[in-house]
Amino acid sequence: MSIESLVSRARHICEVNGARFTSIREKVFRLLADTHGGIGAYELLDQLKQTEPAAKPATIYRALDFLTEQGFIHKIESSNAFLLCHHFEEHHPAQLLICDRCNHVEELHSTPLQQEFQRLASEKGFLIQRQTIEAHGICQSCLKKEANS
Amino acid sequence: MSIESLVSRARHICEVNGARFTSIREKVFRLLADTHGGIGAYELLDQLKQTEPAAKPATIYRALDFLTEQGFIHKIESSNAFLLCHHFEEHHPAQLLICDRCNHVEELHSTPLQQEFQRLASEKGFLIQRQTIEAHGICQSCLKKEANS
DNA sequence: TGATGAATTGTTACTGAATAGCTTCTGCCC
DNA sequence: GGGCAGAAGCTATTCAGTAACAATTCATCA
Numbered sequence: 555m556s557i558e559s560l561v562s563r564a565r566h567i568c569e570v571n572g573a574r575f576t577s578i579r580e581k582v583f584r585l586l587a588d589t590h591g592g593i594g595a596y597e598l599l600d601q602l603k604q605t606e607p608a609a610k611p612a613t614i615y616r617a618l619d620f621l622t623e624q625g626f627i628h629k630i631e632s633s634n635a636f637l638l639c640h641h642f643e644e645h646h647p648a649q650l651l652i653c654d655r656c657n658h659v660e661e662l663h664s665t666p667l668q669q670e671f672q673r674l675a676s677e678k679g680f681l682i683q684r685q686t687i688e689a690h691g692i693c694q695s696c697l698k699k700e701a702n703s
Numbered sequence: 704m705s706i707e708s709l710v711s712r713a714r715h716i717c718e719v720n721g722a723r724f725t726s727i728r729e730k731v732f733r734l735l736a737d738t739h740g741g742i743g744a745y746e747l748l749d750q751l752k753q754t755e756p757a758a759k760p761a762t763i764y765r766a767l768d769f770l771t772e773q774g775f776i777h778k779i780e781s782s783n784a785f786l787l788c789h790h791f792e793e794h795h796p797a798q799l800l801i802c803d804r805c806n807h808v809e810e811l812h813s814t815p816l817q818q819e820f821q822r823l824a825s826e827k828g829f830l831i832q833r834q835t836i837e838a839h840g841i842c843q844s845c846l847k848k849e850a851n852s
Numbered sequence: 853t854g855a856t857g858a859a860t861t862g863t864t865a866c867t868g869a870a871t872a873g874c875t876t877c878t879g880c881c882c
Numbered sequence: 883g884g885g886c887a888g889a890a891g892c893t894a895t896t897c898a899g900t901a902a903c904a905a906t907t908c909a910t911c912a
Binding site: 723725727757758759761762765783 | 859860861862863864869
Binding site: 631632649651653654660662664666667670671674675678679680681682683684685686687688689690691692693694697 | 780781798800802803809811813815816819820823824827828829830831832833834835836837838839840841842843846
């Protein structure tokens with residue numbers, strides 16, 4: 555999936571939503587799209603400063619808030635990092651597999667898993683509004699590299 | 704479950720493990736035991752300072768690291784808070800239901816849920832080493848209060 | 853008892869994460 | 883062009899977490 559294609563899809567969604575895909579927001583979006591895996595807000599800020607020298611933490615966090623609202627990115631809670639979602643046409647909860655070796659993140663969308671969590675919560679009378687399901691470990695490709703060495 | 708009972712159980716486990724349940728560690732343990740729900744490291748630090756004026760962030764984080772190693776506490780990743788676990792006799796992954804109204808945290812231990820997540824990961828060739836499963840929302844008792852008002 | 857080595861704690865300093873509050877600018881609608 | 887709302891600038895601050903090194907405590911073994 556090319557970056558340009560992602561950008562134009564995002565731009566289109568913003569138009570539909572009546573939201574403004576401003577220059578800064580687009581830049582942050584592109585930086586995220588360039589990143590393999592998650593990236594921290596301050597690293598993102600450093601990169602943004604190369605074209606927006608005046609950028610400050612608030613600049614990044616406002617952009618990240620916007621991108622989150624539009625459903626373009628996920629936050630990785632267990633590592634305080636942000637991740638571009640490549641199928642943002644509909645908001646969806648995701649489960650993340652985060653490789654601690656290569657930083658790659660695999661995004662899952664298992665309905666049974668969510669439903670089971672939902673069911674357990676309901677049993678306790680708990681109303682879920684937001685869920686975080688993440689695993690850290692080692693991805694397939696890193697495991698293979700390890701086996702071959 | 705009384706605090707004293709928790710403390711003595713913790714002390715016993717430390718003895719068995721050959722770990723030292725020092726004064727600072729016990730104080731942090733007690734502060735966590737006094738807390739309803741999760742608590743942030745710096746709030747914990749403020750409380751600890753009342754009896755340990757020299758305490759610094761490192762003091763708290765070292766104690767928290769120790770208590771985590773012993774399996775006495777969980778970290779709530781989605782709110783950067785720490786929570787005493789009341790059944791720490793065996794290390795176990797937990798799922799947390801965090802009420803955003805009253806701050807209460809319900810701890811679940813669903814084996815099916817973990818296994819399903821495990822299975823999904825395996826399908827992708829991913830080896831899970833640590834998992835975070837949390838939900839934010841509203842607990843039963845807060846929902847009832849709401850209904851009655 | 854006294855030496856010693858490891859674990860614990862003290863101390864200073866720093867980086868990274870996130871938000872608050874207020875000002876300025878920009879785009880849009882009338 | 884005037885006024886309004888949303889976006890971005892700016893300053894400052896709080897919270898979260900770690901690094902590095904010095905000082906201390908403690909169990910143990912000679």
